[in-house]
Amino acid sequence: MLLTVKSLSCVVGFLLINTIDIFADKNMNRFKVVVANPSVPKIAYDILQKHCDIKTSTVFSRASILQDVVGADALFWASKIRVDKELLDAAGPQLKVIGTMSVGYDQFDIDELKARGIKFGNTPAVLNNAVANIAVMLAIAASRRFTEGRKHIEEGTWINYFNTQWMLGQDLTGSTIGIIGLGQIGQAIAKRLKGFDVGNILYTGHKEKPEGIELGAKFVNLDNLIRESDFIFLAAPLNNQTYQMCNSDFFSKTKKTAVLVNISRGQLVDQEALITALKTGRLFAAGLDVMTPEPLNTDNELIKLNNVVLTPHVGSATNDTRNAMAELTAKNILRALGGAEMFTPVF
Numbered sequence: 001m002l003l004t005v006k007s008l009s010c011v012v013g014f015l016l017i018n019t020i021d022i023f024a025d026k027n028m029n030r031f032k033v034v035v036a037n038p039s040v041p042k043i044a045y046d047i048l049q050k051h052c053d054i055k056t057s058t059v060f061s062r063a064s065i066l067q068d069v070v071g072a073d074a075l076f077w078a079s080k081i082r083v084d085k086e087l088l089d090a091a092g093p094q095l096k097v098i099g100t101m102s103v104g105y106d107q108f109d110i111d112e113l114k115a116r117g118i119k120f121g122n123t124p125a126v127l128n129n130a131v132a133n134i135a136v137m138l139a140i141a142a143s144r145r146f147t148e149g150r151k152h153i154e155e156g157t158w159i160n161y162f163n164t165q166w167m168l169g170q171d172l173t174g175s176t177i178g179i180i181g182l183g184q185i186g187q188a189i190a191k192r193l194k195g196f197d198v199g200n201i202l203y204t205g206h207k208e209k210p211e212g213i214e215l216g217a218k219f220v221n222l223d224n225l226i227r228e229s230d231f232i233f234l235a236a237p238l239n240n241q242t243y244q245m246c247n248s249d250f251f252s253k254t255k256k257t258a259v260l261v262n263i264s265r266g267q268l269v270d271q272e273a274l275i276t277a278l279k280t281g282r283l284f285a286a287g288l289d290v291m292t293p294e295p296l297n298t299d300n301e302l303i304k305l306n307n308v309v310l311t312p313h314v315g316s317a318t319n320d321t322r323n324a325m326a327e328l329t330a331k332n333i334l335r336a337l338g339g340a341e342m343f344t345p346v347f
């Protein structure tokens with residue numbers, strides 16, 4: 001079942017009583033927590049400062065963060081900077097807890113964290129709705145030619161009384177939807193799309209899921225999904241099975257009218273192959289909230305293409321969602337410091 005931001009913060013709010021209790025009967029020293037980003041919402045500080053002294057990294061460079069982490073008991077991570085052996089050594093052996101304010105955690109050397117017995121948690125669930133909303137927005141924007149239309153307005157080439165063929169997009173209603181990775185975000189996307197009266201919803205992944213049946217979605221292999229879908233949503237995590245799965249072979253099988261939406265993480269797409277597919281009409285359009293590299297260079301070809309809609313990785317970037325992520329990360333850290341299990345541990 002999907003948790004909304006509000007219901008989760010309710011659950012977490014209730015459980016916070018336990019967070020405090022962890023410390024109630026102990027004469028705890030204060031802990032040192034390093035927040036590796038100056039823009040973490042205030043709520044995280046409100047929660048942590050009861051039991052922790054907080055140092056915030058204000059300079060966004062590895063060199064500077066390597067100094068900031070020295071002596072930390074816990075790290076509050078909201079950064080792409082890699083947490084590896086070097087950084088963990090810099091912090092010191094007292095470091096036992098890390099909370100990342102994100103769902104994905106490919107910037108962490110997981111084996112190294114485990115070897116050191118560090119407790120590690122992320123923030124699943126609280127951002128599902130915000131990310132799924134962006135995915136639907138990108139699907140509509142890309143299929144209805146937002147970028148191209150906007151350029152016609154800007155450049156004074158919007159001539160609507162003669163040839164309006166350039167305006168014609170693709171319908172979401174009645175279309176076949178393909179979701180690669182029916183996890184929580186994939187499910188939230190499917191749920192929303194049903195409201196647009198789409199046709200079939202297909203998905204692929206490791207195995208058929210009960211949630212798929214509930215959503216009326218059909219489990220198919222990747223090949224069928226690529227060939228049949230009008231809209232393809234990438235919502236799978238990065239791993240050995242998904243690495244560059246959207247390569248030139250992938251794009252050779254898509255419908256020419258298909259629209260690709262990437263809200264995923266990691267190198268799921270061979271971006272060069274995607275660009276070629278978009279330029280040669282192998283694909284109708286793409287809507288991307290994630291790309292390589294981030295930030296994208298201003299001369300990147302993706303920016304020049306008319307049939308691409310780009311957003312700068314804003315999937316979870318709403319005030320409420322970021323607050324919920326900060327709150328959950330702070331509570332995870334506090335619980336682990338107090339010896340209790342995190343609300344959303346990775347391990």
Ligand SMILES: *[C@@H]1O[C@H](CO)[C@@H](O)[C@H](O)[C@H]1NC(C)=O
Pocket residue numbers: 238239240
């Ligand atoms: C991917 O495969 C390599 C080599 O087979 C392995 O070392 C690595 O741990 C795998 N990574 C993941 C994320 O499964």
Ligand SMILES: *[C@@H]1O[C@H](CO)[C@@H](O)[C@H](O)[C@H]1NC(C)=O
Pocket residue numbers: 262263264265266267268269270271274288290291292
């Ligand atoms: C899709 O998302 C990932 C995440 O950042 C990125 O590495 C990949 O290149 C993206 N694909 C495209 C075509 O933007």
Ligand SMILES: *[C@@H]1O[C@H](CO)[C@@H](O)[C@H](O)[C@H]1NC(C)=O
Pocket residue numbers: 319320323
């Ligand atoms: C963001 O959320 C915080 C905490 O609820 C609130 O104090 C602040 O006014 C909000 N800011 C915006 C721009 O909505």
